[in-house]
Amino acid sequence: MKIAILTQPLRTNFGGILQNYALQTVLKRMGHEPITVDYDCVYPWWRWMLGYFKSLVMRTRHHIQYPHYGRSGQENLNRFIHEKITTTKPEVTITKELLESLHPDAILVGSDQVWSPWCNVPIKYLGNMFLDFWPDFPGKRVAYAASFGGGEWIYTPEQDKLCGELAKKFDAISVREASGVQLCKEYFGVEATHVLDPTLLLTARDYELLLPQQQNETNTLLAYVLDIFPEKVAFLEKVSKKYNLELKIKGANDDISWDDSIEGWLSDIRDAAMVVTDSFHGSVFAIQFHRPFLSIVNKRRGAERFISLLSKLDLEDRLVDDVTTYEPTDSAIDWNEVDTRLVKEREMSMEFLKEALG
Structure with a gap:
């Protein structure tokens, strides 16, 4: 089956x-x-200038190519995408x-915050994620691990009407956060299934195959912020001081x-003594x-995704709601229990994909 992904x-x-x-890897294996x-x-020019001055202040490289379309100019990331x-x-x-030029049998929307108004500005981009550009598409319409970005309803009445009508045309809908199930039912009048983010459909071994070197554990606390x-x-x-790690x-x-x-980022996480x-x-x-690891709840970008995932894996104690009051613990993670839960959730998520595209 030919599948176009948005x-x-x-x-x-x-x-x-x-x-x-x-x-894509999962779909190809299927x-x-x-x-x-x-x-x-x-x-717009002002967005480019804002990014440029920010890069000067932060002493980083500027990646937005203006007036080129908005693709990053970061060579290594582009290489990974192309390869x-x-x-x-x-x-x-x-x-x-x-x-139409792709001749798809199905259009799959997801994952990430594809159904978040904040991540789809102006409204036409949000409508695109509900296939407003092809309302009579004859193939399958599937949403996989679509995210609203949070547990609260922030659609405008205009967005609510447009997207609700289009959502009802989908053959199968799944969402990344548990709250998305209720949002779909209450505001769109459609049923949705709670599934894993696509990155969790693969195993650590799958990602290890992308990396050029074997694991080399360091005395580092990696803070990806x-x-x-x-x-x-x-x-x-x-x-870092509590655990005597290099920050x-x-x-x-x-x-x-x-x-x-991408390879360097994955290696940094894999090789770190701890991740925050x-x-x-x-x-x-x-x-x-x-x-x-510790997950600092990012309320501005959406706390629900952290809560939804970690509760599935019985890892809620890894959540840091307030960095000014949280006290790190010495409790160890039971990775056998985590993997057992993850295998079960992975099987359920894969079953959704198989049925939706079958």
Whole structure:
């Protein structure tokens, strides 16, 4: 089956790139032919300037190529995308004509925050994620691990009406967070299944095969931080001191370095003595590689995704709700129990995909 995938733009987002890689890998193993629509919005000049000055202040490289369409100029990430993910040529809009040229038997929306209004500006991009550009598409319409970005309903009445009508045309819907099941039922009037993020459909061994070197565990506390502020830095320093670890803070998006890569990011997590992160996918890969970790709840970007995943795996004690009051514990993670739960959840998620595309 030919499957066209719509997801968030493949920019300088390690987790966003890897979730699409994982989903394509799974679909290919199932015998399908997936292709991701490689689109991104065009940045206005002021957005480019903002990113440029930020890069100067933070002493990082600027990755937005203006007036080129909004794809990252980071060579290593682009290399991974081109080598590991099947994509269309770069596009700035999603149209019926574009999708028709791919001759898809199914269109799959997901994963990541594809149904979050905040991640799809202006409204036309949110509508795209419900296939508004092809309302009479004759093939299968499937959402896999779609995320609303949080547990609260933030759609405008206009978005509610448009997306609700289109959601009812889907053949199968699954969501990444447990709260998404209720949101779909209450506001769209459709049933949804709670599934794993695509990155968890693969195993640690699958990711090890991407890495050029064997594990070399370090005495490092890796802090992969999306939103940095003084209180968070103080917390990271406190944790590193408690466990006598060398603190290594790694940024994301415009704050990544020119030499960063998917392989390097995965290796840093795998080889760290401990991981502390406010990133959902940072938490995912700490779990994949069995690294002791703490997940700082990122309320601005959506706390529900952390809570939803860690509660499935009985890891709620790894959540840090407030860095100013949290006290690190010495409790060890029972990785055998985590893996047992993960295998069960993986089987259920794979069953959804098989039935939805069958």
